[in-house]
Amino acid sequence: MSHFRGEDVAAFVRVLEQIHVPVDPHGFPAQLMAAIQQIMPGALITFNEIDLRTGAHRMETNFEFSDLVNWSQRVDELIATDHPIVKHMRNGGTEHVLEITDFVTQRQWRQTRYYSEIFRPLQMEYQMGVLLPVEYHVVGMAINRDRKFTARERKLMEMAAPHVIQAHGAAKLFSRLKAEAQSLKTQDLPDVVAQKLTPRERTVLHWVSEGKRDCEIATILGTQPSTVSRHVHHILQKLRVETRTSAARMARGL
Numbered sequence: 001m002s003h004f005r006g007e008d009v010a011a012f013v014r015v016l017e018q019i020h021v022p023v024d025p026h027g028f029p030a031q032l033m034a035a036i037q038q039i040m041p042g043a044l045i046t047f048n049e050i051d052l053r054t055g056a057h058r059m060e061t062n063f064e065f066s067d068l069v070n071w072s073q074r075v076d077e078l079i080a081t082d083h084p085i086v087k088h089m090r091n092g093g094t095e096h097v098l099e100i101t102d103f104v105t106q107r108q109w110r111q112t113r114y115y116s117e118i119f120r121p122l123q124m125e126y127q128m129g130v131l132l133p134v135e136y137h138v139v140g141m142a143i144n145r146d147r148k149f150t151a152r153e154r155k156l157m158e159m160a161a162p163h164v165i166q167a168h169g170a171a172k173l174f175s176r177l178k179a180e181a182q183s184l185k186t187q188d189l190p191d192v193v194a195q196k197l198t199p200r201e202r203t204v205l206h207w208v209s210e211g212k213r214d215c216e217i218a219t220i221l222g223t224q225p226s227t228v229s230r231h232v233h234h235i236l237q238k239l240r241v242e243t244r245t246s247a248a249r250m251a252r253g254l
Helices: 006-019 028-036 068-082 084-090 106-110 113-122 151-186 199-209 214-221 225-239 244-251
Strands: 044-051 057-061 097-099 126-132 137-145
Touching: 006 028, 006 151, 028 044, 028 057, 028 137, 028 151, 044 068, 057 068, 068 084, 068 113, 084 126, 084 137, 097 151, 106 113, 126 151, 199 214, 199 225, 199 244, 214 225, 225 244
Parallel strands: none
Antiparallel strands: 044 057, 044 137, 097 126, 126 137
């Protein structure tokens, strides 16, 4: 990295330190976007997952604006068919770092619906994508801003890409190992309690007995708080108790 500036090297090290902190897939996008801000300050970043078989799209972002909900819905409608990078990946592309201008000129890009409806409202002009190898999907981070990316910035992202891929794989492994550990913990539930619950409900009850709130349990399990709330409701019904405290006491054999 001798041709990079000293601040580039320091920022790159901070990125590596941050993205390699153990986290499950649910928390990975936010951790990654926060880390990349170290070397792309001021950029608007999204983390996208597109199922190439169905066109279904899920997105997280590091920014907010007044029309974010409607804007996000329009992204969902257009990204699978109108985005130049997604089109390239649909046709078999395997690169991990790409820019929209790798495929179209800036003039051609400005004539697309995606630019008009997605980029122009945010006054963005350029995008660089860092893509992860996920079969039948386009998954990755989009870095958006109003000025061109320099050769130095692209090289930094090309250097970061293998670490991003490794960290994403580690997040999935971390989630599996954590789930196995949680399963072992729930084996300590009294038989009279465990026999009434599904494996997932036993896991939720374990964390309830540890004093965790639904939002905290959702983060641990990589799901939504509303899903955890439904599990808790079913647990209370099955154990014939009215409160979480009573269920927690039963989980501890009290």
